[in-house]
Amino acid sequence: MKSSLEKFAEKGFLLSAILSASITIFIFSFMFLFSMPLFKGGQIVQFFRLEWNPYDGKFGILTMMVGTGVIASFALFIATPFGIGCSALISVFSQKGLGKFLRKVVEFMTGIPTVVYSFVAIFLLVPLIRDIFEKGTGMCVLSASIMLALLILPTIVLFISDAFNSVPKSYIHAADALGASPVQKLIHIIVPSAWKGIISGLVLAAGRAVGDTLISLMIAGNALQIPRGLSDSARTLTSHIALIIASDYESPEFKAIFVCGLILFAFTTLIVLILRLLGYFEILRER
Amino acid sequence: MNRFTEYGITFFIWISGIILIGAIGVLLSFLVYKGIPSLNLSLIFGETRPLDALLLRKEVVDGLFPAIAGTLLLILTSIIWAIPIGVASGIYLSEYCNLRWKRFFNLLLDILAGIPSILVGLFGFTVSIFLHKHLSEHIYPCFLISSLALACLVLPYIIRTTEQSLSNLPFSIKTTALSLGASKLQNILFILIPYNLSSIISGIILAIGRCAEDTAVIMLTGVVAMAGIPSSLLSQYEALPFYIFYISSDYNSQEELMKGFGASIILLAICVFLFTLSNILKKKVAIRFATH
Numbered sequence: 001m002k003s004s005l006e007k008f009a010e011k012g013f014l015l016s017a018i019l020s021a022s023i024t025i026f027i028f029s030f031m032f033l034f035s036m037p038l039f040k041g042g043q044i045v046q047f048f049r050l051e052w053n054p055y056d057g058k059f060g061i062l063t064m065m066v067g068t069g070v071i072a073s074f075a076l077f078i079a080t081p082f083g084i085g086c087s088a089l090i091s092v093f094s095q096k097g098l099g100k101f102l103r104k105v106v107e108f109m110t111g112i113p114t115v116v117y118s119f120v121a122i123f124l125l126v127p128l129i130r131d132i133f134e135k136g137t138g139m140c141v142l143s144a145s146i147m148l149a150l151l152i153l154p155t156i157v158l159f160i161s162d163a164f165n166s167v168p169k170s171y172i173h174a175a176d177a178l179g180a181s182p183v184q185k186l187i188h189i190i191v192p193s194a195w196k197g198i199i200s201g202l203v204l205a206a207g208r209a210v211g212d213t214l215i216s217l218m219i220a221g222n223a224l225q226i227p228r229g230l231s232d233s234a235r236t237l238t239s240h241i242a243l244i245i246a247s248d249y250e251s252p253e254f255k256a257i258f259v260c261g262l263i264l265f266a267f268t269t270l271i272v273l274i275l276r277l278l279g280y281f282e283i284l285r286e287r
Numbered sequence: 288m289n290r291f292t293e294y295g296i297t298f299f300i301w302i303s304g305i306i307l308i309g310a311i312g313v314l315l316s317f318l319v320y321k322g323i324p325s326l327n328l329s330l331i332f333g334e335t336r337p338l339d340a341l342l343l344r345k346e347v348v349d350g351l352f353p354a355i356a357g358t359l360l361l362i363l364t365s366i367i368w369a370i371p372i373g374v375a376s377g378i379y380l381s382e383y384c385n386l387r388w389k390r391f392f393n394l395l396l397d398i399l400a401g402i403p404s405i406l407v408g409l410f411g412f413t414v415s416i417f418l419h420k421h422l423s424e425h426i427y428p429c430f431l432i433s434s435l436a437l438a439c440l441v442l443p444y445i446i447r448t449t450e451q452s453l454s455n456l457p458f459s460i461k462t463t464a465l466s467l468g469a470s471k472l473q474n475i476l477f478i479l480i481p482y483n484l485s486s487i488i489s490g491i492i493l494a495i496g497r498c499a500e501d502t503a504v505i506m507l508t509g510v511v512a513m514a515g516i517p518s519s520l521l522s523q524y525e526a527l528p529f530y531i532f533y534i535s536s537d538y539n540s541q542e543e544l545m546k547g548f549g550a551s552i553i554l555l556a557i558c559v560f561l562f563t564l565s566n567i568l569k570k571k572v573a574i575r576f577a578t579h
Contacts, residue, residue, distance in 0.1 A: 003470070005472065006470055006471065006472045009472050010379075010383055010472075012375060013375045013376070013378050013379035013382075013383060014379055014383065015375075016372045016373075016375035016376045016379065017375070017376040017379040017384070017392055019372060019376075020372060020373070020376045020396065020399075020442050020443075020446060021376075021391075021392050021395040021396060021399075022395075023399055023439050023442070024395040024396070024398050024399045024402070025395065026410070027399075027402065027406060027407070027410045030410055030414070031406075031409075031410075034413060081299075081303065082303045082306070082307060085299055085300045085302075085303030085304065086300075086303050086304050086307055088300045089300050089301065089303070089304040090304075093300055093301070094301075094304075098301075098304060098305075099304070101308070102304045102307065102308060105307070105308050105311055106307075107562075107566060108311075108559065108562075108563075109311060111496065111558050111559040111561070111562030112555060112558065112559070113499070113500030113502075113528060113555065114500065114502065115502045115528045115531050115532055115551075115554070116318070116531065116551045116554060116555050118532075118535070119531050119532075119534075119535050119547065119548075119551050120314050120318050120551070122535050123317075123321070124313075124314065124317050150310060150311075150314075153307065181293060182297070183296045183297055184293075186296075207401055210403070211401070211402070211403030211404070211405075211406075212403070213403065213404065213405040213502075213503040214502050214503060214532065218532065218535060218536070238403055238405045238503070241406075241409055241507075242405055242408075242503060242506060242507065257409070258409075261406050261409055264402075264403050264405075264406055265402065265406060268398055268401045268402050268403070269398055272394070275397075276394075276397075
């Protein structure tokens with residue numbers, strides 16, 4: 001027989017779990033409720049236009065979607081080869097010397113606050129980029145992408161090097177016995193059997209790149225324009241939310257940021273679903 | 288594969304590692320080089336005597352003290368909200384929940400863990416508007432809202448570490464006390480939790496680190512550049528990460544900028560300390576299980 005204390009405790013545990021899980025639902029409902037009037041009036045179409053000019057009644061957030069897309073994909077483009085290279089160094093090429101040190105450095109990087117990255121970048125990277133392009137302020141897509149790449153690298157490297165490490169040792173020994181070089185092992189054995197881990201790491205990093213606010217807010221320039229090159233300034237969805245200062249909570253200008261929120265929410269959900277499909281959470285749990 | 292490709296790939300792998308280490312090295316040494324000269328007591332306490340500031344006898348006007356105190360108070364309050372709910376949810380998911388509901392809970396919590404922090408901030412902001420309209424005119428974005436929003440942000444970390452450390456326990460440990468006649472609750476409270484304390488704490492420290500570094504949540508929920516030490520839960524406050532953000536765009540003199548570098552070093556030191564501590568605890572747990 002269960003005592004009443006046991007029952008009470010179980011109820012308490014259940015209640016906490018429901019409360020925690022319902023936060024996600026609350027966040028979604030708030031985003032949805034606040035942008036709802038726009039869906040009803042059929043005004044939603046105008047949000048997917050290019051122009052944002054509140055004085056002119058134009059609230060297109062497509063510009064920010066493009067900004068987010070460009071900055072995040074360029075960051076991934078930089079981080080992916082580096083990430084795979086570093087993971088290979090840690091797990092295959094140099095398990096003792098430099099690789100071990102690199103792993104320590106990467107673990108250390110996970111502890112560096114985003115705002116510190118951006119702060120240093122403003123005074124170190126941005127002037128450099130400004131000199132290279134010889135125009136503008138240096139606050140541009142390229143600066144933001146480079147810093148964002150640095151921010152997501154630990155996610156990529158820690159995840160992929162773990163995936164490399166979990167390739168069955170018997171495969172590696174077999175390849176060693178056949179006289180395979182490290183590069184041959186990497187290309188023919190390790191990468192093919194760890195591809196799920198590699199993709200999961202990259203998807204996870206894509207989620208972080210899209211969701212990060214401070215780096216793009218502080219060093220992408222925040223201009224309301226479609227970036228036409230790496231030296232152009234851009235604004236992301238996240239910085240658009242951070243920048244909004246609306247006094248009138250009923251204005252479409254204010255409601256538009258909830259459409260940004262909904263898009264980010266949908267993107268997060270998509271990432272989680274892809275990771276589930278890849279079996280990422282099972283990989284994590286087995287560890 | 289011809290030999291040159293092989294050399295090329297090897298070269299690239301080594302060089303990518305070296306570039307990454309170099310980049311972080313340059314970044315950190317730049318920060319330290321710029322920030323070290325400004326690291327002294329007057330950076331934190333300004334013109335006020337440290338003892339007066341600590342005892343709250345005098346307000347610190349031109350030092351980082353209110354920002355540091357704001358960050359520490361914020362961490363403390365958020366963690367107080369998040370720990371009981373997080374640990375209890377973790378226990379429920381690991382020990383009580385059936386598989387079908389667990390999948391559902393996990394999906395929602397995974398999404399929560401992945402939500403960009405600015406969305407959590409926007410959520411907090413919206414809640415405060417909502418409360419302002421419907422509950423009381425006195426509620427604005429404030430310390431209380433920030434701490435609750437931060438608690439939402441770090442809750443998934445605490446739940447995950449609690450749940451996983453409980454689920455991964457060896458079968459023998461999970462069942463010994465039960466077979467001796469302990470009830471399920473007794474088993475959880477007196478055997479499983481104490482046994483797992485260090486990994487649960489490592490999750491909590493990770494959560495503290497996230498609270499300390501997060502800027503996006505607090506900038507929408509009540510942090511301001513100048514407020515002094517928060518006098519109540521409903522007042523506005525200062526915080527270290529926001530100070531750094533603010534200085535980067537709004538510095539008026541070289542001196543203020545130097546304070547920004549000093550603040551960055553302090554925040555970096557706090558976060559790196561917390562993350563290292565969390566990692567050490569996690570490794571200790573892994574070793575104990577490996578030798579079990």
